[in-house]
Amino acid sequence: MGDLLMDNRQQLIRNFCIIAHIDHGKSTLADRLLQETGTVADRNMKEQMLDDMDIERERGITVKLTPARMKYTFDGIEYTLNLIDTPGHVDFTYEVSRSLAACEGALLVVDATQGIEAQTLTNVYLALDNDLEILPVINKIDLQSADVEATKKEIEDIIGLDASRAILVSAKEGINIDKLLVSIVKDLPPPSGSLEGPLRALIFDSIYDNFKGVICNVRVIDGKIAAGTRIKMMSNGKEFECTEVGIFNPTMLEIDELKAGDVGYIAASIKNVEDTSVGDTITYSLKGTTEPLKGYKKVTPMVFAGIYPADGSRYNDLREAMNKLKLNDASLTYEPETSNALGFGFRVGFLGLLHMEIIEERLEREFDLDLVTTAPSVIYRVLKVNGDEVTVDNPTKLPDQSIIDKILEPIVHASIFSPPDYVGPIMELCQEKRGTFINMTYLDPTRVHIEYKIPLSEIIYDFFDTLKSRTRGYASLDYTLDGYNPDNLVKVDFLLNGDTCDALSLIVHRDKAYSRARNITERLREAIPRQMFEIPIQAAIGSKIIARETVKAVRKDVLAKCYGGDITRKKKLLEKQKEGKKRMRQFGSVSIPSEAFMSILKINDD
Amino acid sequence: MTDRGLYIHIPFCSGKCYYCDFFSVALDTEKLDFFTKKIIKEIEYFSNQYPDTRISSIYIGGGTPSIVPYLYIERIVKRISDLFLVNSEEFTIEVNPGEIEWVKEYSNLGVNRISLGVQSLNNNVLLKCGRRHNRDSIIYALQEISKYYDNVSCDLILGLPGQNENIVMNDINEVSNYVKHISLYFLKIGEGTKFYDFLKNKTIDFPEDDNLVEIYYLAKNKMLELGYIRYEVSNFAKENFQSKHNTLYWSRKEYIGVGPSACSLIGNKRLQISKLNYFNDKITEYLTEEVLTLEEMAKETVILSLRTDYGLDLNRFEKTYGKSIFQMFPEAMEKNLKFFEFFNRNFLKIREEYFLSQNIIFEDFL
Numbered sequence: 016m017g018d019l020l021m022d023n024r025q026q027l028i029r030n031f032c033i034i035a036h037i038d039h040g041k042s043t044l045a046d047r048l049l050q051e052t053g054t055v056a057d058r059n060m061k062e063q064m065l066d067d068m069d070i071e072r073e074r075g076i077t078v079k080l081t082p083a084r085m086k087y088t089f090d091g092i093e094y095t096l097n098l099i100d101t102p103g104h105v106d107f108t109y110e111v112s113r114s115l116a117a118c119e120g121a122l123l124v125v126d127a128t129q130g131i132e133a134q135t136l137t138n139v140y141l142a143l144d145n146d147l148e149i150l151p152v153i154n155k156i157d158l159q160s161a162d163v164e165a166t167k168k169e170i171e172d173i174i175g176l177d178a179s180r181a182i183l184v185s186a187k188e189g190i191n192i193d194k195l196l197v198s199i200v201k202d203l204p205p206p207s208g209s210l211e212g213p214l215r216a217l218i219f220d221s222i223y224d225n226f227k228g229v230i231c232n233v234r235v236i237d238g239k240i241a242a243g244t245r246i247k248m249m250s251n252g253k254e255f256e257c258t259e260v261g262i263f264n265p266t267m268l269e270i271d272e273l274k275a276g277d278v279g280y281i282a283a284s285i286k287n288v289e290d291t292s293v294g295d296t297i298t299y300s301l302k303g304t305t306e307p308l309k310g311y312k313k314v315t316p317m318v319f320a321g322i323y324p325a326d327g328s329r330y331n332d333l334r335e336a337m338n339k340l341k342l343n344d345a346s347l348t349y350e351p352e353t354s355n356a357l358g359f360g361f362r363v364g365f366l367g368l369l370h371m372e373i374i375e376e377r378l379e380r381e382f383d384l385d386l387v388t389t390a391p392s393v394i395y396r397v398l399k400v401n402g403d404e405v406t407v408d409n410p411t412k413l414p415d416q417s418i419i420d421k422i423l424e425p426i427v428h429a430s431i432f433s434p435p436d437y438v439g440p441i442m443e444l445c446q447e448k449r450g451t452f453i454n455m456t457y458l459d460p461t462r463v464h465i466e467y468k469i470p471l472s473e474i475i476y477d478f479f480d481t482l483k484s485r486t487r488g489y490a491s492l493d494y495t496l497d498g499y500n501p502d503n504l505v506k507v508d509f510l511l512n513g514d515t516c517d518a519l520s521l522i523v524h525r526d527k528a529y530s531r532a533r534n535i536t537e538r539l540r541e542a543i544p545r546q547m548f549e550i551p552i553q554a555a556i557g558s559k560i561i562a563r564e565t566v567k568a569v570r571k572d573v574l575a576k577c578y579g580g581d582i583t584r585k586k587k588l589l590e591k592q593k594e595g596k597k598r599m600r601q602f603g604s605v606s607i608p609s610e611a612f613m614s615i616l617k618i619n620d621d
Numbered sequence: 622m623t624d625r626g627l628y629i630h631i632p633f634c635s636g637k638c639y640y641c642d643f644f645s646v647a648l649d650t651e652k653l654d655f656f657t658k659k660i661i662k663e664i665e666y667f668s669n670q671y672p673d674t675r676i677s678s679i680y681i682g683g684g685t686p687s688i689v690p691y692l693y694i695e696r697i698v699k700r701i702s703d704l705f706l707v708n709s710e711e712f713t714i715e716v717n718p719g720e721i722e723w724v725k726e727y728s729n730l731g732v733n734r735i736s737l738g739v740q741s742l743n744n745n746v747l748l749k750c751g752r753r754h755n756r757d758s759i760i761y762a763l764q765e766i767s768k769y770y771d772n773v774s775c776d777l778i779l780g781l782p783g784q785n786e787n788i789v790m791n792d793i794n795e796v797s798n799y800v801k802h803i804s805l806y807f808l809k810i811g812e813g814t815k816f817y818d819f820l821k822n823k824t825i826d827f828p829e830d831d832n833l834v835e836i837y838y839l840a841k842n843k844m845l846e847l848g849y850i851r852y853e854v855s856n857f858a859k860e861n862f863q864s865k866h867n868t869l870y871w872s873r874k875e876y877i878g879v880g881p882s883a884c885s886l887i888g889n890k891r892l893q894i895s896k897l898n899y900f901n902d903k904i905t906e907y908l909t910e911e912v913l914t915l916e917e918m919a920k921e922t923v924i925l926s927l928r929t930d931y932g933l934d935l936n937r938f939e940k941t942y943g944k945s946i947f948q949m950f951p952e953a954m955e956k957n958l959k960f961f962e963f964f965n966r967n968f969l970k971i972r973e974e975y976f977l978s979q980n981i982i983f984e985d986f987l
Contacts, residue, residue: 570831575807576809
């Protein structure tokens with residue numbers, strides 16, 4: 016077989032992803048494509064096929080990217096279409112950029128009833144940066160409230176794409192899916208890359224399999240790979256023998272060989288999770304390339320929290336679970352941490368609050384762990400009077416007030432899209448959250464784009480929930496990190512029975528310190544059960560007490576009658592009562608239920 | 622011979638009070654025959670199994686034994702004296718006000734102590750907890766019983782809806798004219814009771830715990846004034862009128878229990894008559910046996926003896942279990958030492974200010 020034929024093979028591949036805002040129908044559209052191409056038989060079809068995780072299906076969001084290979088015949092020629100599903104939430108921009116790097120094209124899905132949202136825009140820019148061909152798809156055209164013309168105008172005005180070739184579909188009703196497939200074949204470019212050159216395969220995701228070891232999801236850019244090929248990880252020089260290659264059909268299916276342009280997976284009996292990293296390039300051990308692929312920009316986590324096992328004896332299980340999750344979620348960073356109240360755990364960095372929630376849920380569900388999570392914090396830069404600078408990702412580690420010159424906090428550039436009716440409430444919210452107004456643009460009579468600079472700590476607190484509730488869910492939010500600003504920040508400590516409980520400390524603006532402290536002490540009073548003695552709960556800035564509550568002592572916990580036959584029964588009753596208290600943390604002489612640490616996570620300032 | 626107490630559970634009641642989670646059924650002749658036969662069979666079983674038994678006290682409880690026609694009670698007691706050597710210093714039967722028909726006759730059987738379920742003397746409170754009698758019928762019952770018995774006890778419940786300090790003080794004052802012994806129980810709202818539903822649905826208000834503690838101590842002081850001594854967390858008696866039968870339970874002495882849901886302690890064995898399989902003919906089918914380990918027994922000793930005002934006998938503990946309580950439960954002892962006091966050198970007690978929170982201490986021993 017000559018080169019011509021090989022090139023021809025690549026001509027028949029299309030690698031693409033879907034960019035969409037949450038709820039704009041991305042997963043449903045992916046389902047339709049799988050059905051229309053016969054990749055999944057109707058009877059095996061479950062909704063949102065590519066959303067593997069229970070969390071994804073339940074919450075209706077995509078967190079992980081899941082690839083699927085489809086066959087599609089057009090004009091008598093069979094094409095291979097590789098779809099890489101992408102997450103739509105602001106926290107997962109990183110995951111999006113990873114799937115973009117494995118594709119040549121992207122479908123930009125816009126809901127005809129909603130128009131473009133903040134997050135769509137970010138992802139479109141990412142795709143354009145990656146030189147992807149973007150194909151606009153207008154979804155939900157079957158709905159009464161669909162406004163196709165206005166949506167087209169938005170695509171042209173806001174993004175600057177030619178909307179005349181936009182495909183109008185209804186993923187739910189299966190309208191025009193065939194037209195979309197034709198357009199994917201005709202309008203998206205085939206992969207370039209050389210089959211003859213040395214292997215270069217980009218790892219865009221990986222998971223751990225108990226039998227096969229680490230499985231790397233890859234896009235082969237150049238060359239080919241089969242079982243038996245000796246391979247090398249370019250970032251660390253580790254070598255392995257490939258044991259299996261395959262494609263996603265959409266479940267894993269072993270094949271003989273992956274070639275330039277293909278999307279698939281590689282297993283190589285890699286037992287050590289740390290030996291592979293997402294974004295790395297795989298090449299041959301011998302005569303490999305010397306030039307790795309561009310890879311990804313390393314993401315910096317923005318939100319930090321302590322994660323501890325509710326049952327302290329399960330620290331090792333937690334550590335193992337974190338290792339395995341890390342493999343699957345390259346954006347996760349963590350290091351061991353000790354707390355005087357919670358014992359051994361980890362300081363974990365997240366991309367955002369949703370990411371944090373997802374990680375907690377995955378740890379609890381996939382690894383059967385009960386967790387205690389401390390209040391999320393951002394990274395502060397602290398300038399000391401002696402001129403030194405330290406970064407602080409855990410309020411407990413804030414240096415003593417007396418040696419601090421300034422505390423700088425991360426600021427984000429927040430971009431909010433909303434109907435004009437809610438401009439008032441949105442601006443009010445941004446002011447409350449210490450925001451600085453930048454700009455406001457009316458895109459059309461129904462949509463306005465508002466930009467603010469806001470401290471990230473305010474965003475991660477309850478900004479998103481409040482925004483959604485004050486705009487009846489209409490506003491969408493995106494933000495990017497935009498430097499550091501100094502402000503009047505203080506650390507608030509909480510003392511239980513006179514001792515500072517480190518897991519509860521937080522850094523907050525001085526103006527809000529009192530109301531926050533009052534709020535939290537009240538919550539703690541409710542969450543901590545009455546014990547044999549009175550427990551004072553105090554909030555303090557330095558040595559100054561700013562709020563106080565008291566958990567009164569138990570007055571009565573006594574069995575009524577305790578006669579003959581009752582003893583066994585009563586003993587069981589006491590044992591049950593004791594069991595219920597097992598999840599409590601012993602802090603000095605005070606028992607604190609795990610829930611107490613959690614109850615302070617979501618509170619409102621008033 | 623081994624001294625053992627005997628408890629007989631009579632499961633009949635004319636209705637279910639809102640707080641009750643004891644085993645009881647409505648009275649009918651067919652069931653009466655059935656249960657009486659079963660109870661007698663059980664008595665026979667125990668006399669065969671443990672022929673070395675000498676009955677030191679008898680307690681007929683329920684349910685409401687006093688609604689069962691005398692004839693049946695007589696039949697049961699006769700069988701006991703046929704089969705066992707009886708040397709009962711104390712023979713109690715539980716009686717419900719309004720259901721006192723055979724009170725006088727009980728003395729013919731050797732009954733020398735009556736326990737009357739008063740609960741409250743306040744008509745409003747009685748109504749709210751589903752009692753089927755009123756203040757007048759209680760006073761009448763107390764007067765009638767006092768004609769024939771010197772040793773009379775009554776039960777009062779603390780924590781009933783509508784109750785307050787004055788009502789409880791008043792009740793104590795009045796019953797003290799008739800009784801030598803008062804059991805003052807905190808209301809426990811068990812699952813499956815009417816009160817449980819009331820509490821869940823917030824149908825009626827129950828007094829607050831803190832308030833009840835206040836009332837308990839006012840009541841305790843009142844009773845001390847009236848010449849009663851507290852000898853267990855819920856039990857008060859005039860000198861020498863402490864219940865011998867109940868003291869047996871708290872000091873882990875041996876006892877036999879017959880009737881549905883009754884329980885026995887013999888040696889290191891706890892035998893439980895299950896009410897589940899009760900209709901089965903063979904007693905072994907519904908009698909479960911648990912052999913207690915030394916540690917289990919030690920735990921029970923702690924839980925039971927620390928409820929009493931005698932406290933835990935440290936010498937006896939060490940003799941019985943081969944280790945001191947400090948060696949047996951080092952962590953629990955260290956953690957709770959501040960809640961304990963020692964008296965008479967060899968007795969351990971919970972300090973009064975923590976006495977009503979005793980469960981929290983007990984949990985550490987389990």
